[in-house]
Amino acid sequence: MTVPGTALGKLYRAAPVVQDSVLAVALLLPDLFLFSDFALPLVGLADRLLTVGYAILGYAALAVRRRAALAVFAYVWAHALGGELLTAAGVFDYSPTLALLAALYTVAALRSARPAVSALVSVVVPVALSVRAALADVPEAERLTSLIGVACFYGLLNLEVWAVGRWVRAGRAAAVRDRLAVARAEEAVLSERARTARELHDIVANAVTVMVLQAGGARHVLRTDPGRVENALDQIESCGKTAVAELRHMLLVLRTEGERLAAEEPGFGLADLDPLLNGVRQVGLTAHLRVTGVPASLTRSVDLTAYRLVQEALTNAAKHAGPGAVTVVRLDWHPVDGRLEIAVEDDGRGAPATARSELSTGHGLLGLRERVAVCGGTFEAGPLPDGGFRVAAGLPTRKLSPQEVGT
Structure with a gap:
């Protein structure tokens, strides 16, 4: 008989690389369904495999996000930028989003203020390209309203994820100070x-x-x-x-x-x-x-x-x-x-x-x-x-x- 919570307990006690690998898989699927054409019925198998393969290239780095937060962020940032450029070139339709959010959170939670703020500023580039891609098929009359809405969505999403990371870091620091006291x-x-x-x-x-x-x-x-x-x-x-x-x-x-x-x-x-x-x-x-x-x-x-x-x-x-x-x-x-x-x-x-x-x-x-x-x-x-x-x-x-x- 399986005891409820046993699987979660084993995951909680697992090594960080195992936990982060599970997180990467958990984020990969919704990222494909929400920010690409993977689920559209008219997309061919070859295009779907290409999109999945490219997504896996980015999400694989999350397995070591806690060990090398800045390096993983730089890699995922480049991966997101590449996805936007390939989308603009018509190779596929995919705006990598959740992996970049996970990497941004990791830097905010594990690194000091200067690299954390630098990471937040740097996401403006892929976010701008994501907004541009989202407005590609919007009629001219609705473009301004859509621009404001999409920009607020992506901007607030990244800002909130970054703020949560900083809040977690502050809480951990306070806990360490309490333990030392x-x-x-x-x-x-x-x-x-x-x-x-x-x-x-x-x-x-x-x-x-x-x-x-x-x-x-x-x-x-x-x-x-x-x-x-x-x-x-x-x-x-x-x-x-x-x-x-x-x-x-x-x-x-x-x-x-x-x-x-x-x-x-x-x-x-x-x-x-x-x-x-x-x-x-x-x-x-x-x-x-x-x-x-x-x-x-x-x-x-x-x-x-x-x-x-x-x-x-x-x-x-x-x-x-x-x-x-x-x-x-x-x-x-x-x-x-x-x-x-x-x-x-x-x-x-x-x-x-x-x-x-x-x-x-x-x-x-x-x-x-x-x-x-x-x-x-x-x-x-x-x-x-x-x-x-x-x-x-x-x-x-x-x-x-x-x-x-x-x-």
């Missing part, structure tokens, strides 16, 4: 999700890690060193308050007026490294800060990225290197080159970090790489030859002249 919006949403995920990791995961390590250390000295326990509880409270404050700030940024609030509220930066270093020292990590060069100004995003990098690297050292490990944070300013090199290295020689894999989310270094890339910097992370781990990045700064550096 949707794609950009989706990309922006995904980018915002990634940024939010990085912020949540940097705020929650790092703070919770330090709090868990502090609590674990306090439990071991609960009965032997109450002062250290109290200090650990103070650090846990401080980390918790800091995390809550950062979460509150992030939620404000995500609201409708997030950009304005983000500009008004200060964020974390390299000026906040001392509390960060003190926090990891409380869990048994030996942390040093070494700064070389003349500091230059950083944009807010770069300053926050630098802080997050040090924060993540120190947290990883506390988790994986263990208490007793030595960690060095290096800030090397290169103001003339407009660059800040940051490196955080641990020696990996702390106490065994047992049962700490559950503290890792597995997204910290990936988030850092994305942050640094957004700022236009470089990032690398990996184990050191003699043990330990290194996290490093190069970030852009405001360039200073040698005179500014000297002062």
